[in-house]
Amino acid sequence: MKLKNDPLASRRQFVGGMTAGLAAAFVPPALGQQGQQQSHPAGSLQGPGQSVKRDPRTQYPATPFPPQKQEPPGLASRMVPRPDHGETTYKGSGRLMGRKALVTGGDSGIGRAAVIAFAREGADVAINYLPVEEPDAREVVELIRAEGRKAVTIPGDIRDEDFCSRLVAKAVRDLDGLDILVNNAAMQAAQPSIVNLTTEQFDSIFKCNVYAMFWITRAAMPHLKPGAAIINTSSIEAYTPSDAFIDYAQTKACSIAFTKSLAKQVAAQGIRVNAVAPGPFWTPMQTTGWADLSRFGNDVPLGRPGQPAELGPLYVFLASQESSYATGQVYGASGGEGHP
Numbered sequence: 001m002k003l004k005n006d007p008l009a010s011r012r013q014f015v016g017g018m019t020a021g022l023a024a025a026f027v028p029p030a031l032g033q034q035g036q037q038q039s040h041p042a043g044s045l046q047g048p049g050q051s052v053k054r055d056p057r058t059q060y061p062a063t064p065f066p067p068q069k070q071e072p073p074g075l076a077s078r079m080v081p082r083p084d085h086g087e088t089t090y091k092g093s094g095r096l097m098g099r100k101a102l103v104t105g106g107d108s109g110i111g112r113a114a115v116i117a118f119a120r121e122g123a124d125v126a127i128n129y130l131p132v133e134e135p136d137a138r139e140v141v142e143l144i145r146a147e148g149r150k151a152v153t154i155p156g157d158i159r160d161e162d163f164c165s166r167l168v169a170k171a172v173r174d175l176d177g178l179d180i181l182v183n184n185a186a187m188q189a190a191q192p193s194i195v196n197l198t199t200e201q202f203d204s205i206f207k208c209n210v211y212a213m214f215w216i217t218r219a220a221m222p223h224l225k226p227g228a229a230i231i232n233t234s235s236i237e238a239y240t241p242s243d244a245f246i247d248y249a250q251t252k253a254c255s256i257a258f259t260k261s262l263a264k265q266v267a268a269q270g271i272r273v274n275a276v277a278p279g280p281f282w283t284p285m286q287t288t289g290w291a292d293l294s295r296f297g298n299d300v301p302l303g304r305p306g307q308p309a310e311l312g313p314l315y316v317f318l319a320s321q322e323s324s325y326a327t328g329q330v331y332g333a334s335g336g337e338g339h340p
Contacts, residue, residue, distance in 0.1 A: 060306075064293075071288065073132065076283070096122050100175040107133045109285065126154055128167055165219045183233065232274075236277055276315065276332075
C-alpha cells in the first residue's frame with residue numbers, strides 16, 4: 001500500500017485517520033433498526049399478499065443531519081444517522097442463485113447495498129475495500145454469511161495496476177468463477193478553484209475512478225462467460241457537474257463512455273455492460289467530500305438524499321436475467337432530477 005503519505009481527500013482510495021469530530025460512542029443503529037422511516041424495497045411484503053406503499057418524500061429522513069466530518073475514506077458506522085443499506089429490509093427471491101460477484105467498495109454505501117442484495121438473492125460475493133475500512137467490511141461479511149453465502153474479502157488499493165490483477169485473480173479463485181463485476185469504488189475531493197487542483201489529486205482520482213475500472217474489467221474478461229454482467233457506478237455529476245468536482249465529474253463521464261463502448265464490444269460474447277448514475281445518496285463519501293451537509297439532497301424534487309438501500313434492487317435487476325435485453329444503458333436514481 002502506498003497511501004500513508006498521500007495527502008488527498010478521497011472517499012475510498014485514501015487511508016487517513018478519523019477526525020475527532022463526532023465521538024465514536026455516538027453511533028445510532030441503522031435507519032431500518034431505529035424505527036424512523038423504516039423502508040421496504042420493492043417486492044418486499046408486510047403481511048400475506050400485502051405490498052408496502054409509502055410516500056417517497058418521507059420514506060427516509062431529510063437533512064439537516066447533525067454536523068459531521070470524517071477523514072477519508074470514512075466509515076458508515078460513524079455516520080449520523082447511519083445509512084440504510086437494506087440490512088433489515090431487503091428480501092431476496094433467488095434471482096442470483098449460484099452467481100459469483102466481485103464488488104469494489106463493497107464495505108459501505110452503494111456497494112454495500114448491492115452486496116447485501118446480491119447475497120440475499122443467492123450470490124457468493126467478494127468485496128474490495130481499503131484496510132482502514134475493515135470495521136465496515138466485517139459487518140458486511142457477517143451479513144453475507146448470515147444468508148449462507150460465501151464472503152471473500154480482498155482489501156487493497158485499486159489505484160495500483162498490479163493489485164487490480166491480483167484482486168480479480170483472488171476473487172475468481174476463491175469464488176470458483178466470476179459472473180458479476182461491479183466497478184463501484186471511487187474517490188471524490190472537493191476543490192472550489194481549479195487553481196488549487198493539483199496534478200497529484202487529478203491523477204489519483206483518475207487512477208481510482210477510471211484506470212481501475214479499466215484494469216479490473218480487463219483482468220475479469222477472460223473469466224466472464226455468456227450471461228455475465230458488468231455494472232459500473234457513475235454519477236449525476238456526469239450530467240450536471242458541480243463546480244467543486246471538476247476532476248470527479250470528468251471521471252464519471254468517462255465511466256458512461258466506457259460502459260457504452262464496452263457494451264458494444266462484448267455483446268457478441270453474450271456479456272452485458274450497464275451503468276447506474278446516482279444522485280445525492282447518503283454515504284461516507286458525503287461526510288468526507290462536502291464542507292456543508294446542512295441541505296444535502298434537499299434541493300431535488302423529492303426533497304431528501306437517497307439511501308443506499310434504494311439502489312440495491314437496481315443492481316440486482318442489472319445483474320439478473322430480468323434485464324437480459326439491457327446493455328449499454330445508464331440507469332438514473334436522482335430524486336426527480338431527471339438524469340440520465
